[in-house]
Amino acid sequence: MRSTQLDGGTMAGTMKRQKRGIPEGLWQRCPGCQETIYWKTALENMSCCPECNFHFYVSAVDRIAQVLDGGTFEEWDHDLSPTDPLNFKDRKKYSERLIAEQKRTGLKDAAITGCGMIRARRVAFGLTDSAFIMGSMGSVVGERLTRLVERAIEQQLPLIIISGSGGGARMHEGILSLMQMAKVSAALARYDEAGGLFISVLTNPTMGGVAASFASLGDVIFAEPRALIGFAGPRTIKATIRIELPKGFQTSEFLLEHGYIDRIVTRDKLKSEIARTIDYCGK
Numbered sequence: 001m002r003s004t005q006l007d008g009g010t011m012a013g014t015m016k017r018q019k020r021g022i023p024e025g026l027w028q029r030c031p032g033c034q035e036t037i038y039w040k041t042a043l044e045n046m047s048c049c050p051e052c053n054f055h056f057y058v059s060a061v062d063r064i065a066q067v068l069d070g071g072t073f074e075e076w077d078h079d080l081s082p083t084d085p086l087n088f089k090d091r092k093k094y095s096e097r098l099i100a101e102q103k104r105t106g107l108k109d110a111a112i113t114g115c116g117m118i119r120a121r122r123v124a125f126g127l128t129d130s131a132f133i134m135g136s137m138g139s140v141v142g143e144r145l146t147r148l149v150e151r152a153i154e155q156q157l158p159l160i161i162i163s164g165s166g167g168g169a170r171m172h173e174g175i176l177s178l179m180q181m182a183k184v185s186a187a188l189a190r191y192d193e194a195g196g197l198f199i200s201v202l203t204n205p206t207m208g209g210v211a212a213s214f215a216s217l218g219d220v221i222f223a224e225p226r227a228l229i230g231f232a233g234p235r236t237i238k239a240t241i242r243i244e245l246p247k248g249f250q251t252s253e254f255l256l257e258h259g260y261i262d263r264i265v266t267r268d269k270l271k272s273e274i275a276r277t278i279d280y281c282g283k
């Protein structure tokens with residue numbers, strides 16, 4: 001299995017590069033419609049553009065508030081912290097990068113897991129946040145998600161994972177990072193054998209090893225509109241195969257048309273759609 005550290009955050013098609021993290025300032029240029037929008041109005045609209053419904057980045061913490069019933073989230077494995085087993089260094093030491101990312105995002109690593117209620121249905125719930133080293137899948141992300149799946153089996157819970165990952169495997173952890181794809185996928189196979197329902201929700205961006213493992217293994221796969229979803233980024237593919245890529249390549253809409261995802265769900269409908277799917281599947 002091969003994975004790539006990708007330059008996530010590149011918007012599909014003609015859209016401009018979106019700044020990661022919460023946009024600052026009162027006014028914000030929308031990459032979807034190029035209008036200048038009042039940021040407070042977008043925030044009140046679940047961080048979606050009031051003009052064209054472009055879905056801006058939301059942090060894992062905000063996402064929990066959007067999807068779960070208020071005050072029901074209980075975090076699991078909060079104490080799992082990343083280490084630097086390879087003493088990796090690029091522009092800066094990985095150990096220092098981790099501390100800087102933790103301070104900047106308030107997260108310990110790129111995934112949060114736990115349980116909570118969605119319209120009074122108890123679920124096992126996990127998210128990756130693209131703000132933390134591009135949402136790449138290090139050992140802690142893999143371990144948290146694996147434990148989440150295992151608890152979902154034990155407690156017979158529907159499993160919801162919302163992915164936002166510009167990176168694939170986390171190169172700073174080398175092979176230890178690559179192993180996580182197989183580990184989470186194996187846990188999901190056991191969950192499937194146990195008859196569980198896994199709803200995978202893809203948000204902008206879902207790339208690399210995350211897309212190549214758990215994010216694509218949902219029984220039902222939802223995606224937010226106009227999300228970039230793929231393995232290697234369009235620029236990398238274009239440079240490799242040297243042909244013009246089809247219009248809308250690697251967007252939610254393109255992937256829905258080609259049968260890779262089941263439904264595009266706007267952010268305001270996500271909670272209801274998940275609840276409805278759980279009921280429909282009788283879980």
Ligand SMILES: [Zn+2]
Nearest residue numbers: 030033049052
């Ligand atoms: Zn817009």
